[in-house]
Every structure is written in structure tokens, then in C-alpha cells.
Amino acid sequence: MNENDKCLFRAEKIRKTFGSVHALSDFDITIQPGEIRGLVGENGSGKSTFSSIIAGIQKCDSGKMYLEGKEYLPTGTVDAINHGISMVVQEQGTISKISVAANIFFGKEIMFAKHGVLNVKKMNEEAAKALTDIGVDNIRPEMMIDKLTFEDRKLVELARALYTSPKIWIVDETTTALNVSGRELLYQLMEKMKASGGSILFISHDIDEIMEKCDSLTILRDGFLTADLKKEEFEADKIRQLMIGRELSDHYYREDVDANPKKEVVLETKNVSCDILSDVSVQLHRGEILGVGGLSDCGMHTLGKVLFGLIRPDVGMVLKNTREEVKCAAWATSHGIGYVSKNRDQESMMIICSIKDNICLPSLKDITPVGPVSVKKQKQLAETWAKRMEVKADSVNVFCNILSGGNKQKVVLAKWLGKGSDILILDCPTRGIDVGTKAAIYQLIEKLKKDGKSILLISEELPELIGMSDRIILLKDGRISGEFHREEGMTEAKLIQKMI
Amino acid sequence: MENSKSFTAAKGGLTKEKFLNNFAFFGLLLVLVLFEILTRGKLLGQRNLMNIFNNFFSIALCAMMYSFVMALGELDLSVGAIVGFSAAMAAFASEISIYLILPVALITGLLIGLINGFATAYLRVESFIGTLAVSFVFRGLTTYFLNGSVGIPIAMRAFDKDWVKIIALLLVLTISYLLYERCAFGKHCRAVGASHEAARQSGVNVQKTRMAAFALVGLVCGLVGFFTLVRACTASSKTGNSFEFDVLLAVLFGGMPLSGGWPVKFRAAVIGSIAMAALKSGMSLIGIDGLTQQVVEGVILIAVVVLSFDRRNAGVIK
Numbered sequence: 134m135n136e137n138d139k140c141l142f143r144a145e146k147i148r149k150t151f152g153s154v155h156a157l158s159d160f161d162i163t164i165q166p167g168e169i170r171g172l173v174g175e176n177g178s179g180k181s182t183f184s185s186i187i188a189g190i191q192k193c194d195s196g197k198m199y200l201e202g203k204e205y206l207p208t209g210t211v212d213a214i215n216h217g218i219s220m221v222v223q224e225q226g227t228i229s230k231i232s233v234a235a236n237i238f239f240g241k242e243i244m245f246a247k248h249g250v251l252n253v254k255k256m257n258e259e260a261a262k263a264l265t266d267i268g269v270d271n272i273r274p275e276m277m278i279d280k281l282t283f284e285d286r287k288l289v290e291l292a293r294a295l296y297t298s299p300k301i302w303i304v305d306e307t308t309t310a311l312n313v314s315g316r317e318l319l320y321q322l323m324e325k326m327k328a329s330g331g332s333i334l335f336i337s338h339d340i341d342e343i344m345e346k347c348d349s350l351t352i353l354r355d356g357f358l359t360a361d362l363k364k365e366e367f368e369a370d371k372i373r374q375l376m377i378g379r380e381l382s383d384h385y386y387r388e389d390v391d392a393n394p395k396k397e398v399v400l401e402t403k404n405v406s407c408d409i410l411s412d413v414s415v416q417l418h419r420g421e422i423l424g425v426g427g428l429s430d431c432g433m434h435t436l437g438k439v440l441f442g443l444i445r446p447d448v449g450m451v452l453k454n455t456r457e458e459v460k461c462a463a464w465a466t467s468h469g470i471g472y473v474s475k476n477r478d479q480e481s482m483m484i485i486c487s488i489k490d491n492i493c494l495p496s497l498k499d500i501t502p503v504g505p506v507s508v509k510k511q512k513q514l515a516e517t518w519a520k521r522m523e524v525k526a527d528s529v530n531v532f533c534n535i536l537s538g539g540n541k542q543k544v545v546l547a548k549w550l551g552k553g554s555d556i557l558i559l560d561c562p563t564r565g566i567d568v569g570t571k572a573a574i575y576q577l578i579e580k581l582k583k584d585g586k587s588i589l590l591i592s593e594e595l596p597e598l599i600g601m602s603d604r605i606i607l608l609k610d611g612r613i614s615g616e617f618h619r620e621e622g623m624t625e626a627k628l629i630q631k632m633i
Numbered sequence: 634m635e636n637s638k639s640f641t642a643a644k645g646g647l648t649k650e651k652f653l654n655n656f657a658f659f660g661l662l663l664v665l666v667l668f669e670i671l672t673r674g675k676l677l678g679q680r681n682l683m684n685i686f687n688n689f690f691s692i693a694l695c696a697m698m699y700s701f702v703m704a705l706g707e708l709d710l711s712v713g714a715i716v717g718f719s720a721a722m723a724a725f726a727s728e729i730s731i732y733l734i735l736p737v738a739l740i741t742g743l744l745i746g747l748i749n750g751f752a753t754a755y756l757r758v759e760s761f762i763g764t765l766a767v768s769f770v771f772r773g774l775t776t777y778f779l780n781g782s783v784g785i786p787i788a789m790r791a792f793d794k795d796w797v798k799i800i801a802l803l804l805v806l807t808i809s810y811l812l813y814e815r816c817a818f819g820k821h822c823r824a825v826g827a828s829h830e831a832a833r834q835s836g837v838n839v840q841k842t843r844m845a846a847f848a849l850v851g852l853v854c855g856l857v858g859f860f861t862l863v864r865a866c867t868a869s870s871k872t873g874n875s876f877e878f879d880v881l882l883a884v885l886f887g888g889m890p891l892s893g894g895w896p897v898k899f900r901a902a903v904i905g906s907i908a909m910a911a912l913k914s915g916m917s918l919i920g921i922d923g924l925t926q927q928v929v930e931g932v933i934l935i936a937v938v939v940l941s942f943d944r945r946n947a948g949v950i951k
Contacts, residue, residue, distance in 0.1 A: 441834070443833070443834065461838075462833050462834060462836055463833075463836045463837065463838040465836070466835065466836025467836060472834055474834060479828070479830060479831070480828075480830045480831055480834055481831060481834060482828075482831055483824060483827035483828045483831050483832070483894070483895070484827075484828070485827055485894055485895060485896070486823075486824075486827050486894065486895045487895070490820065490823075490824070490895065493820075494820065494821075494824055494832070494835040494836075494837065495835045495836045495837075497817035497820055497821075498817055504811075504816065505811050505815035505816055506815060506816060506817055506820075508815070548835065
């Protein structure tokens with residue numbers, strides 16, 4: 134096999150099934166040294182399955198992999214790392230309740246042990262070096278990981294992945310978890326690694342990002358390889374089409390400019406201060422899509438939680454219909470407010486639980502107020518909304534842990550639509566979701582507006598905010614720094630000015 | 634190869650679940666067959682069946698309500714102490730009026746249950762620590778108040794009838810089954826166990842749910858205390874001794890995972906209680922003394938916990 138000697142990594146006819154689902158079917162890929170290889174596909178197309186096979190998290194059913202010409206069959210993640218393959222993922226990959234340094238060297242503590250005693254000082258020094266190597270200087274190695282923000286924890290993961298100087302670095306949808314500066318850092322690290330002859334397998338939903346950063350691209354659809362493209366062949370529409378297998382309608386964001394606001398305030402905060410927020414007064418009107426944006430630590434996620442009653446403000450009030458105070462999440466739920474968290478797998482859904490029970494949970498008391506809840510009605514509710522949201526699953530009894538990210542988010546939305554909530558607080562509803570589902574969510578938001586529902590859309594992506602909102606409020610360091618109206622025309626440049 | 638096999642099992646979830654559900658049935662069958670042979674048919678003989686039923690009765694009463702606590706992913710190690718203390722309080726109450734025996738037992742149980750719930754839900758004490766502490770407190774108080782033992786009128790034996798017990802059992806069975814499998818409350822308990830944050834964000838009042846689950850266990854322990862009292866007609870500091878262990882072993886043997894959530898099945902409480910009752914009775918029949926019985930039960934506890942822990946690691950990330 135001459136070809137094998139030239140390339141860094143090669144996989145042949147990889148196949149993997151989960152029950153009756155074919156996650157990967159005869160998938161081939163060849164990665165050259167010093168290239169950034171993109172891997173795209175809709176949710177559930179098999180990208181993450183493949184990356185977890187390379188990283189030794191799971192084994193393929195059949196097929197062969199070669200690393201530098203030699204057959205490669207990782208026995209586990211540690212073996213994969215020893216072979217020079219490391220990975221960072223989209224969801225949280227740090228271990229809580231231990232320090233940053235302990236996270237970076239998790240499983241490698243033996244390096245710093247002498248006679249069975251861990252030399253914490255040495256480990257911290259080495260961790261500090263690992264962090265500065267990737268250009269991070271605001272994280273101290275002895276800090277507890279739980280004190281860090283979601284983004285900073287991702288940076289710790291980057292340091293951990295790169296400390297071993299891998300030959301292949303798998304970046305699995307990590308950019309969605311990072312803020313702007315974190316992304317820049319990640320791009321720099323990728324370039325640096327590429328320059329030193331390493332290869333990167335870059336998985337992302339962001340087609341612009343893929344087109345800009347990747348040298349070549351592999352596209353997956355339903356577990357099949359649909360195309361291998363070179364940089365010269367990149368074209369956004371073509372990539373989308375290959376991913377989805379049909380023409381995407383041009384209809385992505387809203388097209389109307391008319392905001393058509395109503396005067397009636399349905400949900401508001403009055404001079405709220407807590408956490409990072411200080412003196413924030415926001416009003417959401419009936420039938421309005423209110424965008425909330427800013428840098429990721431500006432307090433917008435806290436604002437969403439405050440509005441839903443998950444966090445009680447230290448000062449100020451949250452009012453529904455200008456008179457009723459939002460006391461707690463249970464109150465908010467029963468009074469027609471729904472909330473979709475940014476942290477889907479931990480906060481908005483139960484993973485080890487069926488689709489049906491996830492959808493029915495907030496509506497149980499509506500189906501039957503007292504006593505046994507009708508089983509038939511529960512099933513009806515779940516099936517109706519799972520179908521309307523086009524959740525891909527054999528039945529509503531399927532557990533959510535086998536669903537893809539996009540499908541999970543559809544279940545979460547189905548939960549609130551099934552409940553019939555009038556006010557929806559959506560915190561990054563399209564985070565880490567493929568373009569197909571994204572478009573479906575945008576259409577849904579638009580339809581909900583037409584039905585007279587009020588939506589608070591919190592997002593880190595400016596195009597999304599501009600594309601969807603009637604009005605945008607920008608936060609900076611916990612204070613409102615700007616407000617824009619759809620009819621006045623909104624541009625990214627204008628918004629960024631108020632964000633930073 | 635073995636690795637990949639276990640992975641598919643974990644990913645599918647169902648294979649493993651089937652195994653565990655069947656494990657409970659097989660375990661029950663194994664216990665019955667084994668002791669039926671060892672006791673040369675005496676285990677399931679007519680006389681001993683009543684014996685098994687009496688054992689089963691108190692374990693099952695408590696185990697059924699214990700499902701809610703297990704669904705939450707919590708433990709209650711104070712059930713034995715609640716039985717003992719409520720029996721003691723009821724015995725004192727009988728000196729005033731015999732009509733007070735049942736209500737006092739129930740109210741005492743409920744109150745201690747509320748203390749457990751309050752500690753877990755509002756003070757955020759880990760339930761196994763909190764209930765263990767409560768257990769010590771009330772065991773101590775029982776010994777202090779009783780100062781030996783207190784008797785009740787022998788006429789109260791009238792309640793120690795099979796038909797009374799069967800009615801009580803069916804009543805608790807119906808209520809707890811409906812609450813657990815069909816009502817919002819049972820689903821809320823499982824939701825909190827699956828992910829308390831997701832439950833909270835879906836409008837479940839997590840603290841109230843926790844509180845109510847512990848209160849229910851307390852209440853039913855009061856009932857168990859009552860039946861224990863009318864059977865022996867005295868309350869002593871030994872009443873309800875190691876009962877928490879029997880119940881815990883029963884629900885674990887029945888296949889309830891310690892991690893809580895949707896895999897906690899109600900039928901596990903019933904199957905596990907039958908198995909426990911048969912096991913205890915079988916061991917007594919073949920002449921294993923009390924101490925050795927404890928050894929056997931301890932070993933079984935470790936075995937079932939290993940099994941349910943394995944399941945927890947199988948891709949279940951909370």
C-alpha cells in the first residue's frame with residue numbers, strides 16, 4: 134500500500150451501527166500531513182461517530198484505519214492519545230470539582246508523582262506552561278475548574294489536547310462553545326499546528342468558517358460519504374446541498390422589515406441587579422421577537438434565567454403583564470412562559486428518558502389537573518408535537534440519549550409548544566445545530582410571532598439576531614449598552630460598536 | 634471484543650435494562666427454588682407462607698413508597714428508626730386512649746419524614762447523611778423515652794389479622810402505584826432524579842417534590858410502626874431494628890438503580906419485597922442464625938449494588 138505511506142491517516146470502509154441505525158456505512162477518508170480537513174454533515178450524519186472512533190471512544194463494527202502506514206486500532210482514549218490523536222468536543226469535557234491543572238493532566242498524574250505522592254507544585258507549573266503555550270494567561274492552574282466560565286473551560290480543554298503535541302487533532306464543533314476571542318485563539322492554534330506538520334480534523338456547522346479555515350472538506354450524509362472537496366471547489370450553496378441532499382430554500386431568516394410592534398408589555402424586568410447584571414430594565418411586547426446580544430459574558434444568559442424565575446434578582450423585579458411577579462420557574466411555567474437553556478443536555482432535557490416523557494413533563498397538570506394523568510392523552514400530545522417538529526425517531530418511546538443534537542433541540546421546543554406557552558425565552562436555540570434544523574427553527578420562530586407569541590431570543594450570533602429580531606438589546610458588562618429597531622435597519626458593524 | 638460488546642449494550646440501553654429487569658425475576662426465582670430445596674419443601678408450605686407474608690407485609694409497605702425516594706436518586710436510611718419511634722409514641726398514646734394509637738403512629742412518621750425531606754430539599758444535606766443522622770437521633774430518643782419497653786392493651790391484637798393487613802397492603806399498593814406510574818407526582822420524582830435542573834426548568838417544583846417523597850415514606854413507616862406494635866403489643870428500643878436494611882435490600886434486589894430517574898420501576902419494589910421475605914424466612918427455616926443472616930444479606934447488598942452501579946456507568950452522565 135504505497136498510498137498509505139504518503140498520507141498521515143487513512144480510514145477504509147468504516148461501518149458502525151447502533152441497533153437498527155446505520156451511523157456510518159463504508160466511510161473512507163484520507164488525511165494528508167499539514168492539512169486542515171473539514172468534516173461536515175447534518176446532525177446525525179455520523180460526524181461525531183467517526184471522530185469518536187478515531188479518538189478511541191468507541192470501536193467500529195468493521196473497516197480498517199491506518200496511521201502513518203501502520204494499522205491503527207485504538208483500545209481506548211488513552212491509547213489514541215499515545216498514538217498522537219487527541220480531541221476536543223462541543224459539550225463540556227472537563228471534570229468538575231478539581232483544579233485546572235488536575236484537569237489538564239487528568240490520567241497523566243503519574244508524570245508528577247514521586248514515591249506515590251503527587252507533586253502539585255510541579256504539576257501547576259507545567260499546567261501554567263501548557264496554558265501559556267496556547268496563549269492563555271488569565272487562567273491560573275490552581276483554580277477550581279467550576280469557577281471558570283464555559284468558554285474558559287473549553288480553553289483548558291484545548292490546553293489539555295495540545296499538551297501531548299498530537300499528530301492529528303480532532304476539533305469537534307468546539308467553536309460554537311467559544312466566544313469571539315476564543316475562536317480566534319483556536320484558529321491560531323490550528324494554523325500553528327498545521328505549520329508544524331500536524332493535521333486537524335475540523336468538524337463544524339458553520340459553513341463560512343469551514344470555507345475560510347479548511348484546506349479540504351469531507352461531506353457526510355446519513356452515514357455515507359457524499360463528497361470530498363478541495364479548497365478550489367468550495368462553494369457555500371454546493372456544500373449545503375451536498376449535506377442536505379436537497380435544495381435549501383432561500384428562506385432562512387425573516388424577510389419582512391415591518392416590525393409591527395404591539396404596545397402591550399407581556400414580560401419585563403424592572404431595574405434588575407444580580408450576578409453581573411446591574412440595573413437592567415427590559416420590556417418584551419406581545420408578538421415581538423426581542424433579540425438580546427453581546428459578548429458571551431455580558432450577562433445575557435443570566436438575563437434569560439432571571440426572566441424565567443430561575444435566578445431571583447437581588448434588586449428589582451420581574452413582572453408578567455406589568456403586575457404579576459415572576460416568583461420561580463414553576464410559577465413561570467404554569468403562567469405560560471417557556472425557557473430553552475443554552476446548556477441543552479444538562480439543563481433543558483432529561484437524556485436518559487423517553488421523548489414522550491420529556492415533552493409531557495411541563496404539561497402533566499394541564500392534561501389532568503388532579504389524579505392519574507391520562508396515558509392516552511400523554512401519548513397523543515407527544516406524538517402530535519414530535520411529528521409537527523419533525524423529530525426523527527422510531528417512536529416517542531425512544532430515549533433521548535440516542536438522538537442527535539438537532540433532534541434533541543426539537544424535542545425541547547416541542548415540550549414548550551405542546552404546553553402552549555405564550556412567551557418563549559430561547560437562549561442560543563441554534564447552538565451546535567445543523568443548517569437544516571436551524572432553518573426549521575427560524576421558520577418556527579417566525580410562525581410563532583405570527584401566532585401572536587412573544588419571543589426573547591438570546592444569541593451570540595449577530596447574523597441570527599439581525600435576521601430574526603424586531604428589536605435588539607445589547608448588553609455590555611451587565612448593562613444595556615444599545616437598542617436597535619428592525620425598521621431603522623440593523624447592521625453588524627452598528628451592533629459590534631455597542632458590544633465592545 | 635468484549636469491550637465493544639459492552640458498549641453496544643450501554644448505548645442501546647435496552648439490553649442492559651432487560652437484563653436487570655430479568656435479573657430481579659431470576660433472583661426471586663433463584664431464592665425460591667434454592668430455599669424450597671434446602672428446606673425440603675417447607676418454604677412454600679402452607680404454614681410458612683403466612684410467615685413469608687408477614688415478613689413481606691412490612692417490607693413491601695415501606696418499599697412501595699420508597700420507590701419515590703429511589704426515583705429521586707436519594708436514600709432514606711431512617712425508616713427503621715421511624716418505625717421504632719412511631720411505635721413508641723403510639724404505645725404512649727394508648728395510655729390516654731386506644732383510639733389514638735393509629736393516628737399518633739401515622740403523624741409521628743409523617744413528621745419525621747418531613748424532617749428528612751426538609752434536610753434534603755431545603756438544607757441540601759445529602760440524603761444518606763441526613764437520614765442517617767435523623768435515624769441516630771430518633772433511635773436515641775426511642776431508647777430514652779421507652780426506658781425498656783411499653784406495652785399496649787392486648788385487645789389491640791385484633792388488628793393483627795390477615796384480612797386487615799391485606800386491605801392495608803392493597804390500599805397502599807393502589808395509592809402508591811397510581812401516584813408513581815400514573816400521576817404527575819411520580820413523574821416529577823423521576824424527572825428530578827434524571828436531571829434536577831432539567832426538571833426545574835420544566836416547571837417542576839424540585840424542593841416540594843423531594844419533601845413530599847420523604848414525607849410519604851415517613852407516613853407509611855408510621856403505618857408499619859402501628860402494625861408492628863399491634864403484633865407484639867409492646868414497643869421496645871429494638872422495634873424496627875435493621876428495617877432500613879431490609880427495605881433497601883429489597884428495592885435494590887428488585888432492580889432499582891441507585892442513580893434514580895426513569896429506570897426506577899415500581900414493580901421492583903414488589904418483586905424485591907417478595908424475594909427479601911422469602912430469603913429471610915428461608916434462612917430461618919434452615920437454621921441460619923441471625924448474625925449469619927446479616928452476613929448473607931450484606932454480601933447480597935454488595936452484589937446488587939455492583940450490578941446497579943455498573944448500569945450507572947453505562948453512558949449515564951448526569
